[in-house]
Amino acid sequence: MLAQEIPQVDSKLVERLGQRLLPWMDWLSLEHLNPSIYVGLRLSSLQAGAREAFYLHILKLSYQHSLLGLTFNDDNSDYQDKPSMGQLALYLLALRANCELVEGRKGDRLVSQLKRFLEDEKKAIGHNNKGQPHTSYYQYGLGILALCVHQKRLHDSVVGKLLYAVEHEQHLHQGHLSVDTVAMAGLAFTCLEHSNLNPNRKHQITRAIENIREKILKAQTPEGYFGNVYSTPLALQLLMKSSMPGVELGTACLKARAALLASVQDGAFQNALMISQLLPVLNGKSYVDLISPDCEAPRVMLEPVVETPSPPQEVIRVVLKVPSVSPPYINSISVPAGSSLEDVLKKAQKLRGFMYGTQNTLSGPFLTSVMGKEAGEREFWQLLRAPDTPLLQGIAEYTPKDGETIELRLATW
Numbered sequence: 001m002l003a004q005e006i007p008q009v010d011s012k013l014v015e016r017l018g019q020r021l022l023p024w025m026d027w028l029s030l031e032h033l034n035p036s037i038y039v040g041l042r043l044s045s046l047q048a049g050a051r052e053a054f055y056l057h058i059l060k061l062s063y064q065h066s067l068l069g070l071t072f073n074d075d076n077s078d079y080q081d082k083p084s085m086g087q088l089a090l091y092l093l094a095l096r097a098n099c100e101l102v103e104g105r106k107g108d109r110l111v112s113q114l115k116r117f118l119e120d121e122k123k124a125i126g127h128n129n130k131g132q133p134h135t136s137y138y139q140y141g142l143g144i145l146a147l148c149v150h151q152k153r154l155h156d157s158v159v160g161k162l163l164y165a166v167e168h169e170q171h172l173h174q175g176h177l178s179v180d181t182v183a184m185a186g187l188a189f190t191c192l193e194h195s196n197l198n199p200n201r202k203h204q205i206t207r208a209i210e211n212i213r214e215k216i217l218k219a220q221t222p223e224g225y226f227g228n229v230y231s232t233p234l235a236l237q238l239l240m241k242s243s244m245p246g247v248e249l250g251t252a253c254l255k256a257r258a259a260l261l262a263s264v265q266d267g268a269f270q271n272a273l274m275i276s277q278l279l280p281v282l283n284g285k286s287y288v289d290l291i292s293p294d295c296e297a298p299r300v301m302l303e304p305v306v307e308t309p310s311p312p313q314e315v316i317r318v319v320l321k322v323p324s325v326s327p328p329y330i331n332s333i334s335v336p337a338g339s340s341l342e343d344v345l346k347k348a349q350k351l352r353g354f355m356y357g358t359q360n361t362l363s364g365p366f367l368t369s370v371m372g373k374e375a376g377e378r379e380f381w382q383l384l385r386a387p388d389t390p391l392l393q394g395i396a397e398y399t400p401k402d403g404e405t406i407e408l409r410l411a412t413w
């Protein structure tokens, strides 16, 4: 491949992305701590100096105290939940991104907890593989990856469940594994392959990586994305590290990279979690590099930017529709242009007749209930642009256009 064929990443563009993470690093409430941001930054070409070190320090305090049952959170009413399997996995990735290996009594307990989480999920999937993990195969893959980069061995049967899911994708209940999910599984398998932690499964692992690579290539859109714009960073993290590049793969990756850079330029990456999955790619790195991270690599210091307030905007109208409740809700809501969908929901609630609830996640506010109706097991409130286009962003980032109709639909997954 000729060097001049590879689209150059504009360093200013990367810096602007990094700058969007800085406010998050100052947001130290337990509910908003996000180990993914730390991982993304450490695998990028950027650094946040003392801020970054302090952020890891707070991450450690918070995760260790809530996971190891210490009393740090007792008086903190907005954060009673323990981190989930995936969050614990991301925390272990964050430690590794700082070139630390989990060890000692505390470290062993964290590792045991993650192993226990995976064992429970293995049980939920069941002997016949007919069940579903309580969380998701995405988190299952993340858990395996995190233990792998710390060189912690898992039972073959735990790895076997993910291998089965990838091999028999079409037989699974919902039939559909997203590109994000298979890419995460691929990153976990690539780590296992490099580290040779499950030698009995060696051949199956190599075959699964090959299989995943094919699935992702097949999912490439005419624009060049693997799946959609937001699954492309993880897909590229995996494909870039391919041991057998080949011409087809090289061309597909170049196309994906070009599409991704164009969408970055268009401002598609506003979400901190998404930026944290993208920054490593723009630095030629992937989560698998956490097997032996380079903590001495020079990185450019980020400087915070002062946001200038935007001038008052014209007013637009957005139709908000909830057909899956009775009586169905529909109303036209006026908001300033550039408002997020969350602003529309807030306004609708203020006008009365509409109600909603959210839960904070690493991706931002997740819509959990609408008109008092909570999404149940394996259900979620799907966001769509009428008539039938699922949104690719959450309520905090999506900005509806004038005259658009947004539907909130109770869907299963």
Ligand code: B12
Pocket: 084, 085, 086, 087, 090, 134, 135, 136, 138, 139, 178, 180, 181, 227, 228, 229, 230, 231, 232, 234, 271, 274, 277, 361, 362, 363, 364, 365, 366, 367, 368, 379, 380, 381, 382, 383, 384, 390, 391, 392, 393, 394, 395, 397, 413
């Ligand atoms: C699994 C998954 C889901 C599951 C979550 C259920 C579950 N129990 O796991 C379901 C199917 C419900 C789901 C729904 C949606 N998802 Co989703 N999801 C994922 C996926 C594959 C993994 C998330 C995860 O487990 N992370 C790891 C854990 C440790 O982090 P966590 O914060 O604790 O995880 C929670 C949140 O991620 C939350 N969640 C899942 N998706 C989304 C999306 C948004 C915007 C928010 C705020 C939260 C959220 O559910 C997780 C479990 O509780 C990611 C892929 C990725 N690259 O990150 C996409 C992803 C985050 N989802 C995405 C989208 C767009 C959505 C929807 C908005 C789609 C829609 N049109 O309705 C909805 C959310 C609507 C709402 N109610 O707010 C995009 C976000 C892109 C962006 N710009 O930020 C991603 C990146 C997929 C993609 N490539 O398009 N999702």
